[in-house]
Amino acid sequence: MANIADSYNGTPTPPQYYRSAQKIQADIPPDPVRIAVIGGTGLQSLADFTHVATLKPSTPWGTPSSPISILHHPSPQTGKPIPIAFLSRHGLHHELAPHEVPSRANIAALRSLGVRTIIAFSAVGSLQEDIKPRDFVVPDQIIDRTKGIRPFTFFEGGMVGHVGFADPFEPALATIVQKCGHSLAGEGVVLHDKGTVVCMEGPQFSTRAESRMYRSWGGSVINMSALPEAKLAKEAEIAYQMICMSTDYDCWHESGDVTVEMVMGNMKANAENARRFVGAVLDELSKEEHGDLVLAKHLEGSMKFAGGITAAPGRSKEAKEKLGWLFPGYFD
Numbered sequence: 399m400a401n402i403a404d405s406y407n408g409t410p411t412p413p414q415y416y417r418s419a420q421k422i423q424a425d426i427p428p429d430p431v432r433i434a435v436i437g438g439t440g441l442q443s444l445a446d447f448t449h450v451a452t453l454k455p456s457t458p459w460g461t462p463s464s465p466i467s468i469l470h471h472p473s474p475q476t477g478k479p480i481p482i483a484f485l486s487r488h489g490l491h492h493e494l495a496p497h498e499v500p501s502r503a504n505i506a507a508l509r510s511l512g513v514r515t516i517i518a519f520s521a522v523g524s525l526q527e528d529i530k531p532r533d534f535v536v537p538d539q540i541i542d543r544t545k546g547i548r549p550f551t552f553f554e555g556g557m558v559g560h561v562g563f564a565d566p567f568e569p570a571l572a573t574i575v576q577k578c579g580h581s582l583a584g585e586g587v588v589l590h591d592k593g594t595v596v597c598m599e600g601p602q603f604s605t606r607a608e609s610r611m612y613r614s615w616g617g618s619v620i621n622m623s624a625l626p627e628a629k630l631a632k633e634a635e636i637a638y639q640m641i642c643m644s645t646d647y648d649c650w651h652e653s654g655d656v657t658v659e660m661v662m663g664n665m666k667a668n669a670e671n672a673r674r675f676v677g678a679v680l681d682e683l684s685k686e687e688h689g690d691l692v693l694a695k696h697l698e699g700s701m702k703f704a705g706g707i708t709a710a711p712g713r714s715k716e717a718k719e720k721l722g723w724l725f726p727g728y729f730d
């Protein structure tokens with residue numbers, strides 16, 4: 399049996415060992431974890447939930463951005479605790495720049511725990527007058543303006559995979575998120591049901607010419623985090639939806655250029671609404687009627703075919719081992 403040291407020595411830990419190898423503070427809840435929240439800028443923890451364990455998993459793609467907290471969320475129907483995984487995208491202290499976020503390790507680690515649904519939070523700049531600072535947006539599309547310097551696929555080095563990415567977010571999850579957001583209108587949550595998120599490389603903010611160009615392209619909001627996270631979630635057969643909170647008008651707007659103080663100030667001022675929003679979404683996802691969606695049944699097995707294009711003689715041993723870790727039994 400693997401021991402706790404395996405979490406630290408860089409050895410990829412097979413998913414089946416996580417219960418024994420990666421417990422740090424307490425026993426892992428007996429149920430597999432199906433739902434994860436990835437917190438972004440200004441949302442580095444979910445304080446209102448009961449913390450039951452902290453995991454430090456290792457994967458063939460390295461270690462995640464932060465320890466993974468396992469939280470208990472009481473089911474609104476049965477009161478039974480539902481385990482939720484929480485990961486802080488930029489680390490516990492925001493020490494990782496957008497291009498340094500180990501997205502493959504994050505997504506692989508979450509999948510290995512059993513996660514099949516991710517709600518990802520992001521602080522964004524607004525590219526549209528009607529999306530005001532502190533408004534929320536449920537994006538349905540992405541424009542990729544990253545520069546190819548972030549590892550963006552699990553399928554490489556001897557195993558090729560091509561997955562559909564026409565809808566980068568999960569429409570059924572978006573519907574739930576929209577309903578929950580609107581239910582909080584009385585608490586001051588303003589929600590835009592759709593939007594295109596431009597994902598830029600950063601870490602510098604855009605030039606004014608770029609910001610104006612993104613507006614002319616139909617961009618609604620801009621961040622530095624939607625990719626490769628959304629692509630990797632898709633490859634990992636995980637239903638993924640981002641919730642964006644506008645923190646500024648980017649630099650196209652006459653009100654002034656974006657600064658970190660502005661982003662953090664608006665994020666902090668609206669943190670309570672962000673937490674309420676996430677809580678409402680978790681309440682809804684915990685309902686039995688969403689069981690199949692939360693398990694992403696509709697995505698299950700899709701990579702067996704999308705990732706099986708490389709004929710057996712062309713598959714490298716290393717790629718097979720890594721992908722076998724992520725998808726046990728798919729490519730044997």
Ligand SMILES: CSC[C@H]1O[C@H](OP(=O)(O)O)[C@H](O)[C@@H]1O
Pocket residue numbers: 437438439440487488496519520521522600621622623624658661
């Ligand atoms: C601190 S402003 C730029 C930073 O904020 C957003 O982070 P996240 O998406 O993780 O909330 C944006 O993507 C940039 O990484």
Ligand SMILES: Nc1ncnc2[nH]cnc12
Pocket residue numbers: 521522523524598603604620621622645646647648649656661
């Ligand atoms: N204006 C902006 N550009 C890119 N990412 C952001 N995150 C928050 N505001 C942003």
